[in-house]
Amino acid sequence: MIKITDVKKVYKSKDGDVTALKSINLNIEQGDIYGIIGPSGAGKSTLIRIINLLEEPSSGNVLIDGVDLTSLSKGELREERKEIGMIFQNFNLMNNSTVSQNIAFPMEISHIDKNVIKDRLDELLDMVGLKDKENVYPAKLSGGQKQRVGIARALANKPKILLCDEPTSALDPVTTKSILELLKDINEKLNITIVLITHQMEVIKTICNKTAVIENGLIVEEGLTQDILANPSSETLKQFLS
Amino acid sequence: MDFELARIMSLIMPSLWETVYMVTLSTIFSVILGLPMGIIVVISEKGHIWEHKGINNILSYLINIFRSIPFIILIIILFPLARIVVGTSIGSTAAIVPLSIAASPFVARIVETSMKEIDYGIIEAALAHGASTIQIITKVMIKEAMPSLILGLSLTTINILGYSAMAGAIGGGGLGDLAIRYGYQRFQTDILIATVIILIIVVEVIQRSGNLFARLLDKRIKE
Numbered sequence: 001m002i003k004i005t006d007v008k009k010v011y012k013s014k015d016g017d018v019t020a021l022k023s024i025n026l027n028i029e030q031g032d033i034y035g036i037i038g039p040s041g042a043g044k045s046t047l048i049r050i051i052n053l054l055e056e057p058s059s060g061n062v063l064i065d066g067v068d069l070t071s072l073s074k075g076e077l078r079e080e081r082k083e084i085g086m087i088f089q090n091f092n093l094m095n096n097s098t099v100s101q102n103i104a105f106p107m108e109i110s111h112i113d114k115n116v117i118k119d120r121l122d123e124l125l126d127m128v129g130l131k132d133k134e135n136v137y138p139a140k141l142s143g144g145q146k147q148r149v150g151i152a153r154a155l156a157n158k159p160k161i162l163l164c165d166e167p168t169s170a171l172d173p174v175t176t177k178s179i180l181e182l183l184k185d186i187n188e189k190l191n192i193t194i195v196l197i198t199h200q201m202e203v204i205k206t207i208c209n210k211t212a213v214i215e216n217g218l219i220v221e222e223g224l225t226q227d228i229l230a231n232p233s234s235e236t237l238k239q240f241l242s
Numbered sequence: 243m244d245f246e247l248a249r250i251m252s253l254i255m256p257s258l259w260e261t262v263y264m265v266t267l268s269t270i271f272s273v274i275l276g277l278p279m280g281i282i283v284v285i286s287e288k289g290h291i292w293e294h295k296g297i298n299n300i301l302s303y304l305i306n307i308f309r310s311i312p313f314i315i316l317i318i319i320l321f322p323l324a325r326i327v328v329g330t331s332i333g334s335t336a337a338i339v340p341l342s343i344a345a346s347p348f349v350a351r352i353v354e355t356s357m358k359e360i361d362y363g364i365i366e367a368a369l370a371h372g373a374s375t376i377q378i379i380t381k382v383m384i385k386e387a388m389p390s391l392i393l394g395l396s397l398t399t400i401n402i403l404g405y406s407a408m409a410g411a412i413g414g415g416g417l418g419d420l421a422i423r424y425g426y427q428r429f430q431t432d433i434l435i436a437t438v439i440i441l442i443i444v445v446e447v448i449q450r451s452g453n454l455f456a457r458l459l460d461k462r463i464k465e
Contacts, residue, residue: 078372078373078374081369082372084370088367092363096461096462105373139461139462
């Protein structure tokens with residue numbers, strides 16, 4: 001489904017180059033909830049942005065269903081991105097747009113028929129439990145509600161992949177739990193592949209069937225979550241577990 | 243007394259309309275020129291959606307150069323251009339040309355500041371969902387910056403109103419022209435005072451309506 005081969009990312013700056021990702025290989029399968037955990041500065045945020053090419057790799061390939069994203073034109077990449085939803089730590093909702101307008105955004109930019117958007121909006125609001133908030137602006141929502149809007153927006157175009165950039169890092173424990181349940185639910189009902197990055201062990205334990213540990217721009221450990229938790233080999237993971 | 247007031251009003255009203263005409267059209271044209279400039283300066287910056295170092299540098303320099311020329315000098319330089327564009331270099335219509343051009347770098351800077359207030363995460367989210375550069379500008383950036391742009395617009399209009407008085411001094415007509423000809427050159431203090439009062443009211447109306455619209459459109463703050 002998602003195949004990352006030998007991806008490197010170097011940021012060039014006047015004070016010298018900074019290597020964010022050294023050599024990353026990942027293979028994520030259809031239906032996975034794939035967790036990538038690591039300390040801050042390990043390259044998690046760069047890695048998840050490599051998957052939809054918000055960050056362009058310095059070398060290496062990103063294959064989604066066999067299509068190499070690094071070989072696409074700008075227009076083709078935009079079309080491919082419509083198949084990949086994304087949610088963010090700070091939600092990144094448009095402040096001057098209502099809940100409905102935020103959720104409808106990916107459909108509007110795809111020029112989907114207004115009536116179809118309307119029906120789809122009902123479905124999405126229902127799915128994330130925000131039926132009564134459709135005309136509310138984000139400033140009046142709680143963190144958990146904002147993330148639900150983010151999730152609905154990410155799912156609007158019926159993507160095959162959902163990327164989650166620290167989806168629960170800004171939320172309290174109770175809200176975190178409900179958001180994780182929602183993600184799990186979506187994964188099961190829609191059979192959507194989820195890739196998430198986090199620094200919270202709890203997120204990994206609760207929903208990820210597979211896990212990779214990233215440290216200093218390298219994947220130091222990966223496998224089925226139950227296996228690597230039972231038998232951690234890297235220092236990073238041992239520290240997370242202690 | 244009534245006769246006095248009627249005399250003052252008969253002088254002021256035509257000038258007021260000239261000013262309104264000059265300022266309104268100049269504001270519209272300065273926005274048409276300045277808005278794209280401001281947007282391009284923002285999106286062509288490093289790490290933004292249309293990174294373009296050369297264009298960014300050229301535009302920034304141009305804006306700064308135009309902003310450092312004193313307005314009264316700029317009008318004198320640009321009046322010949324007015325003759326080419328509108329066929330005359332005298333009167334309110336002619337004044338619109340230098341006023342629009344002189345105010346457009348100011349508009350560009352205001353647009354730039356407003357657009358830079360937008361959290362880049364919001365733009366990144368739009369990119370992630372497949373939005374094109376144009377869609378991000380029209381559907382995300384302008385919409386998100388709207389309250390701040392409206393405040394900038396009232397600031398611009400008030401600035402142009404001030405500039406228009408200077409344009410009046412060299413044949414542009416309007417309230418500034420009236421105040422100088424009657425109030426200053428003919429020592430008619432009542433005309434001078436009346437002009438100032440009218441200008442204060444006009445500025446107040448522009449500022450208050452700007453504030454009101456900006457507040458109505460700003461959904462960032464909880465009520």
